[in-house]
Amino acid sequence: MAVVGGSYAGMAAALQLLRARRTVLIVDAGKRRNRAATQAHGFLGQDGTDPGEIARVARAQLERYATLTWVEGRVVSAGGTKDDFTIASEDGHEYRARRLLLATGVSDELPQVQGLAERWGTSVFHCPYCHGYELDSGAIGVIASGPNSVHQARLLPEWGQVTLLTNGLLDLDPNVRQELLERGVAIEPTPIAGIEGHADVVLTDGRTLVFSGLFTAPRNAPSSPVAEQVGCELMETPMGTQVSTNEARQTSVAGVYACGDVARVPHSISLAVGDGAWAGAQLHQSLVFPAAQA
Template identity: 65%
Template sequence: MQHDVIVIGGSYSGMAATLQLLRARRTVLVIDAGERRNRFARHAHGVLGHDGEPPDELAANARRQLEAYATLTWVEGRVDAVAGQVDDFIVTTTAGLSFRGRRVLLASGVTDRLPAVEGLAERWGRTVFHCPYCHGYELGQGRIGIVGASPMSIHQAELLTDWGDVTLLVNGAMDLDHEARSGLERRGVAIEDTPIDRIEGSADVVMADGRRLRFAGLFTATHTSPSGALAETMGCALEETPFGVQICVDAEARTSVAGVFACGDVARAPHSISLAIGGGALAGAQVHRSLLWPGTIASAQADSGVR
């Protein structure tokens, strides 16, 4: 069987795209490895109509709604390779299964690289976060620590002052010149230059000089990259952004490879569930349009500016 579209990744953006395609009565195969980026979080916030809902419930309910459509096929697995061309792609999983599709949509998400601070990774998604719109409100305007990771941490510290009293823990991650320090101080951000030794308790930061700084929660600017090397091996152009590496796409979610689209965190920044859903819905509609007017794919791809 040849599917109209093979969606690689069944998290929020992939499911949002799939919904648009199913409602256009297209045959869609979703291949999902079951590793949602927010699987470490207890609750999802800032999602209209689902604010505060556990991520597992949010994702499971979305999948149940998709499964009501007869043209959906869902395979749990990991994609190993994609070969072929427009209207004749072959997608192979690590289990050795092969599937054919006319279009491919990459919605495989990203991997977060955290600063190398003892105790940070164990608290990721629980008391250590990256998105203030997703997790800032629940900290109750308490003390917030920013674990320095890159120059993006400066912007993160300034932004978070609307959610609490902020301390930027530089931790040797960046050089703060006079202008940067003055800007942070104007926003009321305290600056801590002593290196971090470890994180304990809920969100207690133990400094190298032995001091213990207690916070309601911690934020850090992770460096993201596409989950797996699939996009790169397919020849999709990648780009470095302030958030990390992502797949280059144009306004219609097209990658540099004709017939291959991408959406969600792997293709757009900044990142949140709401933005992933919106981007996925748009990508699904654009993939559908490419099926209706297949003769425009190559020329549109060439004119898109994506390389």
Template identity: 60%
Template structure:
């Protein structure tokens, strides 16, 4: 079968895009590896109509709604390569399959590169987070620790003061200028210079000087990059952003490769479920537009790698 659109990635952005396309009665194939970024979190917050619902339930409900459309095909698997050109793409999957489509929409999401702190990875999404709008309220205005990892940690510490009493754990990873220190002090942020030994318990931080600092929750600013190397292998330009690397897109979700679009966390920041859904819905509409008016398919930005 030759699909109108092949969506690579079936999480929130990918499903939102697919919904717009199947409602336009287009033949859509979604290929999903089943690795949602927020799979470690027990509940999702800040998403209107789904506040406090487990991420797995949101995804399952969305999938059921998509399955009601006869032009949708869903394949659980992993994409190995994409070749060809607009209107004649071929997608090879890990099971040896070969699938053909007119447009490609990348909704593969991103991978989080966590700070190398003992005990952090095991608590990621449970008591250690990156988004205050998603998880800050549930901490009940308790003590919040910021595990320093980059200059963004300074901004994160200032921002989180609306959710509780904040301590910035510098951990030899953040260079604070006098101006930075003064700004943090004005916001009531406590600065801890002693290195972190490990994180234990719920969100307790063992410091190199022997103290154990207890927090209601911890935040850190992860560095992100596209999940897998597919976009780069296809020739899509990547760009360096404050939070990491993302696929370069224009205002119409087009990548630098004609006929290839991208949406969700892999193509935009900041990251949250609600923002991914909104961006995915818009991307789906833009892909549909390119099918109706092929003369609009060319990217509007300069072609070439940013990095």
């Protein structure tokens, strides 16, 4: 079995297979989506822990199993059919596997605001359940990126005083505007010139709005072309593009499974770990009972 992507979902899936005494290959490019964050939150038993440390400990635990092979590198191509897949890494090595599990994660398409990308994961976030509490009920800015920004602005008053910065991207329906105002959300229509300091938003009229933290809703897409290379069906969600799977985390291609951020919304470490564990178990059962998951 080959797992493409060795972050939280991929490792959780691999653990189920290793404990079933199966031979597992993990190929990982080492680009965790949350690598800029210094603390993980909302993950039971690990709240406040450095997410890099969570990943390091998890890998060390997996490496205790003799049937694991871990390859550091990026998968650049994949193909084949059930029971006979081939993947190739960027260093030219090829690997064969009976099953593929895609846990590649996603890339984030961020709003084109000067200074935003540099603060992504440190003072600009997407998930209030992961980062809202630490803002200590302070001022929160929501930088519009599309319709999902309205949902963020509706939800975030639970964590502080919210200002929705429409930045020329949202034309609010009068009913939506009234609902936001009733939630205590301030609406700022002036375009953004850039972000400075910790989370200070400089507007084009010269004003600077100081926030404890900022939120935005990026569009997501698989961070690797492997799913498309093997022919997996993709689907559109309000958050972007993901790999389409059924309840057993099978993709549209027999023998190929997907889990974690690349195959589900919303996204968090907790959800990725749970999804990966389920996918790993289901993949294992496809080997034991092939007719049931044909």
